[in-house]
Amino acid sequence: MKNIDKQTILLWVKRLLIYFCGLYCIAIGIAFSAKSGLGVSPVGSPANVLYQIGLDMGLPGYVNLGNCTIAVYCLYILSQILILRKDFQPIQLLQLAISFMFGWLVNLATAMLSFLPLPTNYAMQMLYLLVNVPMVALGVMLYLSPNLLPTPGEGVALAISKKFNLSVAAGKTIFDCSMVVISAILSLVYFQGLVGVREGTVICALLTGFVMRQLQKLFQKPLLRFVEREGRIHRALQAASEGYKIDSTGKPKIIIAIGREAGSGGFEIGKLLAEKLGITFYDEQLNAMAAEIAGLPISKVEELESHLVREVMYDFKSAAYDMMGDGLSPEERLFVAQSAAVQKIAAGDESCVIMGRCADYTLYNDPNCFRISIHARPEARIERTMAQYGLNEADARRQMQNTDMARANHYKHFTGREYNNQKYYHLSVDSGMLGTEASVELIMETIRMWCNVRGTHPLSVL
Numbered sequence: 001m002k003n004i005d006k007q008t009i010l011l012w013v014k015r016l017l018i019y020f021c022g023l024y025c026i027a028i029g030i031a032f033s034a035k036s037g038l039g040v041s042p043v044g045s046p047a048n049v050l051y052q053i054g055l056d057m058g059l060p061g062y063v064n065l066g067n068c069t070i071a072v073y074c075l076y077i078l079s080q081i082l083i084l085r086k087d088f089q090p091i092q093l094l095q096l097a098i099s100f101m102f103g104w105l106v107n108l109a110t111a112m113l114s115f116l117p118l119p120t121n122y123a124m125q126m127l128y129l130l131v132n133v134p135m136v137a138l139g140v141m142l143y144l145s146p147n148l149l150p151t152p153g154e155g156v157a158l159a160i161s162k163k164f165n166l167s168v169a170a171g172k173t174i175f176d177c178s179m180v181v182i183s184a185i186l187s188l189v190y191f192q193g194l195v196g197v198r199e200g201t202v203i204c205a206l207l208t209g210f211v212m213r214q215l216q217k218l219f220q221k222p223l224l225r226f227v228e229r230e231g232r233i234h235r236a237l238q239a240a241s242e243g244y245k246i247d248s249t250g251k252p253k254i255i256i257a258i259g260r261e262a263g264s265g266g267f268e269i270g271k272l273l274a275e276k277l278g279i280t281f282y283d284e285q286l287n288a289m290a291a292e293i294a295g296l297p298i299s300k301v302e303e304l305e306s307h308l309v310r311e312v313m314y315d316f317k318s319a320a321y322d323m324m325g326d327g328l329s330p331e332e333r334l335f336v337a338q339s340a341a342v343q344k345i346a347a348g349d350e351s352c353v354i355m356g357r358c359a360d361y362t363l364y365n366d367p368n369c370f371r372i373s374i375h376a377r378p379e380a381r382i383e384r385t386m387a388q389y390g391l392n393e394a395d396a397r398r399q400m401q402n403t404d405m406a407r408a409n410h411y412k413h414f415t416g417r418e419y420n421n422q423k424y425y426h427l428s429v430d431s432g433m434l435g436t437e438a439s440v441e442l443i444m445e446t447i448r449m450w451c452n453v454r455g456t457h458p459l460s461v462l
Contacts, residue, residue, distance in 0.1 A: 138215060
């Protein structure tokens with residue numbers, strides 16, 4: 001029992017350490033951006049404007065940036081109470097302690113940076129501002145990792161999304177825009193111009209989430225391991241490694257996951273393979289299953305499937321959700337739902353072929369899954385695309401390249417792996433050289449050998 005208590009204490013020490021380190025990094029970033037004179041992030045703008053007003057009025061020293069932050073954060077908590085009313089959870093009053101702690105950290109950071117000279121030109125102002133961006137990005141990544149208490153600003157955004165049934169990103173956008181507008185009004189009324197909320201506010205809003213996303217790619221996994229938390233997407237996935245199974249017909253269960261290059265004929269090969277083995281072929285059916293699991297209309301699932309976006313757009317679109325903790329973007333909800341659908345199929349008693357949907361990744365640890373990559377020379381793929389869609393060579397090449405790029409970015413974003421990297425597959429087939437029929441025969445022969453090697457009887461159909 002004592003060991004368990006010690007482990008629990010150590011776990012909470014680690015989580016609180018990371019949480020407060022994150023808050024301090026944010027405080028340092030705020031101190032830099034305030035010193036730049038170009039504005040701070042939207043959530044900190046009201047406090048910064050009030051601080052600038054206090055400086056201009058010659059108010060006592062205790063009217064500093066940290067104390068103004070405490071006052072504004074207390075108003076944020078009051079806003080949550082007014083928005084949620086009876087739905088406000090009393091435990092969220094702990095945000096008051098966070099407000100005072102964060103204000104103190106801002107004052108500490110401001111004092112530590114007091115040796116830095118005030119900027120004398122715009123270039124120096126921009127330098128201070130740009131130091132703020134990675135510091136705040138690092139801080140947000142750190143304090144979100146333990147999944148403890150939201151900051152008051154984050155709490156308001158969550159309250160808005162909950163009260164008005166909006167997405168988390170929409171709630172944050174409304175909150176950020178409202179704070180910028182309020183800050184601008186305060187500044188215009190007192191200074192007759194914009195002071196404390198300027199172009200730096202926009203730069204912070206645009207860049208912080210993007211930079212945080214890049215940091216997450218490098219540090220999030222070890223960070224989550226340190227605080228003993230799984231990633232928010234991978235929390236929704238479960239390994240399907242329960243040993244070799246027998247399907248409903250009494251044969252060894254085999255799930256064939258196929259990844260393919262555009263124009264390689266992977267769809268035709270997968271469908272013919274399923275027909276010859278007498279097993280189910282899953283492709284479009286997965287959209288309906290994913291739509292039900294994700295609570296999305298089937299039309300939305302099909303739209304997301306057909307409009308895979310470039311990786312940098314994933315970064316921007318996901319950043320808003322990352323800033324809010326555990327909220328999932330529509331693309332992430334789709335990935336989790338598709339993965340859950342794939343796992344639901346894998347947990348059943350049927351053998352099948354599954355096209356794409358990152359099934360090779362989702363079922364990587366499932367001993368009943370045989371993973372195949374279909375590829376071909378660019379010339380062969382262009383020729384097939386021209387014949388299939390009635391395109392000329394230039395249009396076929398462009399369509400093929402765009403499809404491959406979109407699939408690769410989608411796959412890399414959600415799995416961290418390079419698309420069609422051969423080391424993750426049992427078999428790689430050059431369909432351009434073999435053709436559809438011969439490719440299927442090769443796959444069936446290889447599966448027969450695979451069944452023998454792993455110690456199960458070959459499929460009788462083979």
